[in-house]
Amino acid sequence: MISFHSAGVSFPDPGGTGPDSVLLEPASLDLTEPRIAVIGANGSGKSTFLRLINGLARPTTGRIAVQGLDTVRDVAAVRRRVGFLFSDPLSQLVMPLVREDVELSLKASVKNKARRREAALHHLGTMGLAHLSERSVHDLSGGERQLVALTSVLATGQGILVADEPTTLLDLRNNVLLQDTLFGLDQQVIYATHDLDFAARADRTLVIDAGRIIHDGDPRDAVDCYRRLALDPQRGRR
Incomplete structure (x- = not known):
């Protein structure tokens, strides 16, 4: 809750004379x-x-x-x-490749590099994004970027x-896709x-x-x- x-x-008012x-x-x-x-x-x-x-x-x-x-x-x-998703996904996608960004989210919880990569690919797969794993985040559409950002957030397991x-x-298509994805989450x-x-x-x-x-x-x-x-x-x- x-x-x-x-x-x-x-x-407070910076001048100290007005209302808060x-x-x-x-x-x-x-x-x-x-x-x-x-x-x-x-x-x-x-x-x-x-x-x-x-x-x-x-x-x-x-x-x-x-x-x-x-x-x-x-x-x-x-x-x-509590995970946080921003309106502009590029504000939170910081690694060159999609897979690397999800791996970064898992760095604190999965210490082994090989297992971390495996876990990142698994999370991308559950979101239907496995085919984007080796793509640059800058080559993605807006909807794809937002879904990758969401995957990176969800990978850490916040409830x-x-x-x-x-x-x-x-755009309309990606808007609907993201909405349906959010409403399908646990x-x-x-x-x-x-x-x-x-x-x-x-x-x-x-x-x-x-x-x-x-x-x-x-x-x-x-x-x-x-x-x-x-x-x-x-x-x-x-």
């Missing part, structure tokens, strides 16, 4: 559903919310616990349980996957998206506006709330 306990993020800059207002909630979507405008606080879950961001008030582990005090243990707008750079998946159909597929959807969670519940209701917000901010609030 992922639990937010009055967790929020804010920073709030990235995310304090919120308390438990994230238990298999698929949870987060929607909102650019700069609304979606990425901050996601980054709090695996310790990429730290709460300035309250705390977050992942399976009982504090995301600040136990950050290393939290990251062994929770956080994905920050993972379909943003993808892991809990929490993802931010601008694709409202993708958000509506979730078990639960949060709407974040100006650093505040303004809706939390049924995905269709959340999408309707966000549509109203986009057309008229005052009507969108609840």
